[in-house]
Amino acid sequence: MRRFRRxxxxxxxxxxxxxxxxxxxxLLPAARASSHREAPLISADPLADNTDLYAFVSPDRANTxxxxxxxxxxxxxASGPNFFKFDDxxxxxxxxxxxxxxxxxxxxxxxxxxxxGNGDTFLYNTNTIDNLSDxxxxxxxxxxxxxxxxxxxxxxxxxxxxxxxxxxxxPPVNIGPRSTPNYETNLAVPSISTVxxxxxxxxxxxxxxxxxxxxxxxxxxxxxGLRPFNPAHLAPLPTSNGVDATAGYNVHTIAIQIPxxxxxxxxxxxxxxxxxxxxxxxxxxxSRPSTRVLNTNGTQTQTGNCANGQGIPTADPTCVQVSxxxxxxxxxxxxxxxxxPTVSENDKDLYNAQLPATDVNRIxxxxxxxxxxxxxxxxxxxLYPPVLDAPTSGRNDLVRVFLTGVxxxxxxxxxxxxxxPSAGPGAVPSELMRLNVAVPATAPGSVNRLGVIGGDLAGYxxxxxxxxxxxxITLRVAAGVLLPGNACAGGTAxxxxxxxxxxxxxxxxxxxxFRTSFPYLATPWSGYENPFHGRECSSTPDAPCPSPSPSPxx
Amino acid sequence: xxxxYLLVAAALCALTASCARPAPENDLDALLMPLAGESEARSxxxxxxxxxxxxxxxxxxDPKGYNLLxxxxxxxxxxxxxxxxxEKAMEALDRSLRIAPDNYDALKLRAKLLLTFHRFEEGLAxxxxxQSINPDDHDNYGAMTDALVELGEYAAAVEVAQRMxxxxxxxxxxxxxxxxxxxxxxxxxxxxxxxxxxQSANPQDPERVAWCxxxxxxxxxxxxxxxxxxxxxxxxxxxxxxxxxxxGAKARARAAAGxxxxxxxxxxREYEAGPxxxxxxxxxxLYAKLGRADEANRHYASFETLEPENAAAENDxxxxxxxxxxxxxxxxEALALARKERARRKDIYTCDTLAWALYKKGxxxxxxxxxxEALRLGTRDPKxxxxxxxxxxxxxxxDGGARYLRQALAINPQFDVxxxxxxxxxxxxxxx
Numbered sequence: 001m002r003r004f005r006r007x008x009x010x011x012x013x014x015x016x017x018x019x020x021x022x023x024x025x026x027l028l029p030a031a032r033a034s035s036h037r038e039a040p041l042i043s044a045d046p047l048a049d050n051t052d053l054y055a056f057v058s059p060d061r062a063n064t065x066x067x068x069x070x071x072x073x074x075x076x077x078a079s080g081p082n083f084f085k086f087d088d089x090x091x092x093x094x095x096x097x098x099x100x101x102x103x104x105x106x107x108x109x110x111x112x113x114x115x116x117g118n119g120d121t122f123l124y125n126t127n128t129i130d131n132l133s134d135x136x137x138x139x140x141x142x143x144x145x146x147x148x149x150x151x152x153x154x155x156x157x158x159x160x161x162x163x164x165x166x167x168x169x170x171p172p173v174n175i176g177p178r179s180t181p182n183y184e185t186n187l188a189v190p191s192i193s194t195v196x197x198x199x200x201x202x203x204x205x206x207x208x209x210x211x212x213x214x215x216x217x218x219x220x221x222x223x224x225g226l227r228p229f230n231p232a233h234l235a236p237l238p239t240s241n242g243v244d245a246t247a248g249y250n251v252h253t254i255a256i257q258i259p260x261x262x263x264x265x266x267x268x269x270x271x272x273x274x275x276x277x278x279x280x281x282x283x284x285x286x287s288r289p290s291t292r293v294l295n296t297n298g299t300q301t302q303t304g305n306c307a308n309g310q311g312i313p314t315a316d317p318t319c320v321q322v323s324x325x326x327x328x329x330x331x332x333x334x335x336x337x338x339x340x341p342t343v344s345e346n347d348k349d350l351y352n353a354q355l356p357a358t359d360v361n362r363i364x365x366x367x368x369x370x371x372x373x374x375x376x377x378x379x380x381x382x383l384y385p386p387v388l389d390a391p392t393s394g395r396n397d398l399v400r401v402f403l404t405g406v407x408x409x410x411x412x413x414x415x416x417x418x419x420x421p422s423a424g425p426g427a428v429p430s431e432l433m434r435l436n437v438a439v440p441a442t443a444p445g446s447v448n449r450l451g452v453i454g455g456d457l458a459g460y461x462x463x464x465x466x467x468x469x470x471x472x473i474t475l476r477v478a479a480g481v482l483l484p485g486n487a488c489a490g491g492t493a494x495x496x497x498x499x500x501x502x503x504x505x506x507x508x509x510x511x512x513x514f515r516t517s518f519p520y521l522a523t524p525w526s527g528y529e530n531p532f533h534g535r536e537c538s539s540t541p542d543a544p545c546p547s548p549s550p551s552p553x554x
Numbered sequence: 555x556x557x558x559y560l561l562v563a564a565a566l567c568a569l570t571a572s573c574a575r576p577a578p579e580n581d582l583d584a585l586l587m588p589l590a591g592e593s594e595a596r597s598x599x600x601x602x603x604x605x606x607x608x609x610x611x612x613x614x615x616d617p618k619g620y621n622l623l624x625x626x627x628x629x630x631x632x633x634x635x636x637x638x639x640x641e642k643a644m645e646a647l648d649r650s651l652r653i654a655p656d657n658y659d660a661l662k663l664r665a666k667l668l669l670t671f672h673r674f675e676e677g678l679a680x681x682x683x684x685q686s687i688n689p690d691d692h693d694n695y696g697a698m699t700d701a702l703v704e705l706g707e708y709a710a711a712v713e714v715a716q717r718m719x720x721x722x723x724x725x726x727x728x729x730x731x732x733x734x735x736x737x738x739x740x741x742x743x744x745x746x747x748x749x750x751x752x753q754s755a756n757p758q759d760p761e762r763v764a765w766c767x768x769x770x771x772x773x774x775x776x777x778x779x780x781x782x783x784x785x786x787x788x789x790x791x792x793x794x795x796x797x798x799x800x801x802g803a804k805a806r807a808r809a810a811a812g813x814x815x816x817x818x819x820x821x822x823r824e825y826e827a828g829p830x831x832x833x834x835x836x837x838x839x840l841y842a843k844l845g846r847a848d849e850a851n852r853h854y855a856s857f858e859t860l861e862p863e864n865a866a867a868e869n870d871x872x873x874x875x876x877x878x879x880x881x882x883x884x885x886x887e888a889l890a891l892a893r894k895e896r897a898r899r900k901d902i903y904t905c906d907t908l909a910w911a912l913y914k915k916g917x918x919x920x921x922x923x924x925x926x927e928a929l930r931l932g933t934r935d936p937k938x939x940x941x942x943x944x945x946x947x948x949x950x951x952x953d954g955g956a957r958y959l960r961q962a963l964a965i966n967p968q969f970d971v972x973x974x975x976x977x978x979x980x981x982x983x984x985x986x
Binding site: 044045046047048075076079081082083084087088089090122288289290291292293294295320322349350353 | 690691692712715716719720721722723724725728730731734735738740743747750753754756757758759760763788789792793
């Protein structure tokens with residue numbers, strides 16, 4: 001506002017320059033207008049793509065639970081002029097099951113609405129954005145948040161809607177020191193909304209954050225390479241440090257911090273970790289409205305973000321769930337993509353479209369059968385000869401991590417467990433992130449990135465905290481560290497020993513320190529300052545520009 | 555490789571001696587040879603190409619690499635407007651399907667690619683085969699919808715598109731909904747669906763975002779909202795500078811606003827950057843409109859040189875036939891080709907082309923039957939209405955003819971550089 005009065009004309013000049021560059025002959029020649037209408041080739045839908053879910057007891061606010069759901073994978077911070085935002089047409093939801101029946105008891109719904117201030121410009125901002133109401137910020141997005149709460153019989157549920165807030169602010173994306181200075185203080189923190197309730201405040205936030213998931217994708221996609229274990233690979237390479245492939249990228253996060261008793265089935269705080277009401281199941285989704293291709297009466301159909309009263313699964317066929325997520329890596333690693341000729345095995349899209357109660361049909365992917373071993377376990381055994389071969393079938397330990405909860409920690413009392421006849425009878429196995437809300441948060445200095453297998457019971461797979469190293473945890477669990485007795489190497493060795501319990505991709509922390517308070521994920525990288533995706537370089541041979549950024553996550 | 559690329563390559567060759575590149579040892583090397591002007595640093599599609607080539611080199615017996623290569627070549631052809639690159643995509647898919655005849659991704663891509671080559675029946679058959687392997691993939695229903703639309707099987711197209719959008723509502727399904735609504739005369743519904751498609755497009759895919767805005771602009775243009783339409787074309791150019799489809803649309807919007815010099819300017823710069831048949835024809839018509847006959851004829855000649863190559867590559871004589879008919883050239887051949895195409899498919903544009911060719915040959919009764927077929931969905935396309943109007947006049951139905959012409963002009967008073975004036979002259983009782 002005060003500074004950079006000439007920003008507008010300067011940015012316009014840049015835009016023209018870009019236009020001129022684009023028209024350079026041979027670089028982008030004029031398209032041949034086809035005589036038939038060719039739709040885009042690839043159908044990717046990142047705006048509705050749910051990438052990570054976190055659920056944990058808030059470390060800085062007792063008796064509250066925080067849930068974060070991330071969307072829009074691998075946002076390049078320098079993405080102008082087409083900056084990222086939530087899609088106004090998508091219904092974003094965090095869904096809870098609090099009585100162990102794998103059915104919906106509570107949904108927190110986020111809907112967005114973009115408001116363009118000045119229709120005469122395409123610019124995101126015409127000068128510095130100093131605060132959330134700054135008129136120089138041209139493309140603002142507001143949100144409505146509602147809670148949908150099940151009433152009465154779970155077999156015949158009705159849902160009551162509570163409005164948690166309308167026209168709540170969301171921050172702009174982090175552009176750089178000229179457009180969005182003091183991003184966290186001026187823009188992100190003021191976007192946190194507080195909703196008072198009888199049980200305490202609910203906090204809400206939605207906006208851009210640093211990608212908190214860290215993984216060495218480049219190596220993982222090169223035949224499941226784990227750089228610290230390079231010499232042990234079937235195709236050995238020298239040992240090296242892991243490379244954080246998601247460093248320097250952002251995501252869009254929806255976040256809620258909610259008093260614990262608003263989540264439990266009884267509406268009370270659980271008495272302790274063994275209280276049957278202490279365990280909640282969480283997953284997140286994105287849904288889009290379908291529409292009639294042709295209208296019988298010749299008038300237009302309304303589209304919209306699965307408007308009010310819609311969006312409750314199975315009750316609303318016009319609202320199509322296009323993305324679902326609970327445990328990290330579940331769809332990526334365990335759901336088969338299938339190969340010809342039986343591509344009907346490709347279950348990834350169907351998984352996204354279905355409800356957790358259907359996951360009982362996926363139990364064999366997780367447990368493994370004699371004819372079809374658990375895919376990632378098979379790969380680890382094959383590619384790392386020194387690893388004590390973990391069993392590829394009968395893996396009830398994996399079923400518990402992903403589908404039923406771990407007895408004594410995250411398994412609800414009514415949950416069926418195929419490995420435990422005393423459990424249930426009750427809910428079918430279903431893929432949920434299960435959190436025991438009565439296990440207190442670990443003090444910040446004592447957090448172990450390996451969570452439960454590292455002796456830190458407040459971490460994954462008891463919920464998931466922002467720093468939990470889910471890649472290393474999942475690798476070690478796949479290699480059998482939770483299996484009792486001598487289950488590895490053909491039943492001759494305990495799996496919980498080296499190298500099985502040492503596996504990892506060599507990336508052990510995020511590229512940025514996390515916030516210590518809500519919404520915990522770190523401030524997003526700005527397009528201007530990004531040490532990972534660009535540093536000063538010149539076109540002369542002695543100071544070459546860095547190579548292009550890593551390939552996107554599939 | 556397009557002529558333009560050859561020229562650029564020749565120029566680079568002279569400057570850098572890069573022409574010393576060894577000749578390809580076999581066909582695979584030719585398939586994997588980078589295209590002139592590729593730049594990994596500049597363009598995501600070039601990075602895709604390079605990654606796919608590495609995969610093929612590393613695992614030549616894995617169909618996946620060829621599939622990725624084909625997809626990248628298809629996107630490259632689309633972005634660069636270089637149709638010939640599609641032939642490389644076809645070769646990559648042939649190789650993939652030789653390794654694994656029923657591999658789904660290759661079948662799905664092949665269906666799409668066959669449509670690009672205007673082999674609609676074959677494309678539909680391949681898409682149906684793919685559907686028998688995986689009936690839940692919404693993407694494949696997109697190819698089926700497109701094929702059915704091109705073949706004029708509209709009821710089936712609507713059914714398949716409904717399945718597509720119910721399986722997965724997203725940019726690709728919403729944009730099909732939009733087009734089908736427009737074809738069926740629901741202009742407003744078309745605008746609405748395309749707006750959602752544009753909002754839902756992947757922001758990291760500027761070509762897709764720009765494509766949606768061009769389509770949205772076209773839909774708006776058809777509802778008479780010229781200024782809003784032009785704004786969408788500008789937005790397309792803002793997110794994807796230099797995008798050919800958007801430049802052409804922008805020029806059409808300028809012409810629709812009566813700013814023929816502005817339109818001329820855009821086409822001229824495009825033509826100078828790299829002559830294409832479409833631009834040549836647009837320039838010819840604009841120069842003719844402005845009374846600059848020499849320049850018009852020069853560009854018509856350029857079109858006549860360039861277009862046959864496109865027509866052969868794309869297996870599509872439509873542009874040539876339309877040009878001949880509009881400019882009263884080769885009318886016998888035009889009619890023969892239009893009849894032949896009509897025997898092959900019955901979409902409204904094929905019917906319209908036949909109607910217009912029949913009209914030009916004085917076969918007015920038969921022309922009316924074809925024009926009625928072209929308007930059977932109630933599509934509010936000014937060109938279809940203009941043709942129907944002129945045919946009605948020729949049959950002595952002045953009232954019916956005038957109704958059609960007024961309708962065409964009401965939708966867009968400058969719907970075509972030449973024909974909008976002809977419509978006005980006819981309505982005023984002068985010779986068209």
